[in-house]
Amino acid sequence: MPxxxxxxAYVILHDGHAMTATGGKVGATNNQMEMTAVLESLKALLKTWDLARRSCCFP
Known part of the structure; x- marks a missing residue:
């Protein structure tokens, strides 16, 4: 057992603001972690997306 x-990890920069997050898992592959970073960053962007303005509203 590994x-x-x-x-x-991801960092999203926009208009002088940054959103970051990190995480991990025991025994995961680098490919799993790379895909997790992409998916988690997209989830974060969707949470901040302002449909009326069609732009991101960073906290």
């Missing part, structure tokens, strides 16, 4: 911890 005991190495794999990690993912």
């Amino acid at each position: 005991t190495d911890k794999a990690a993912w």
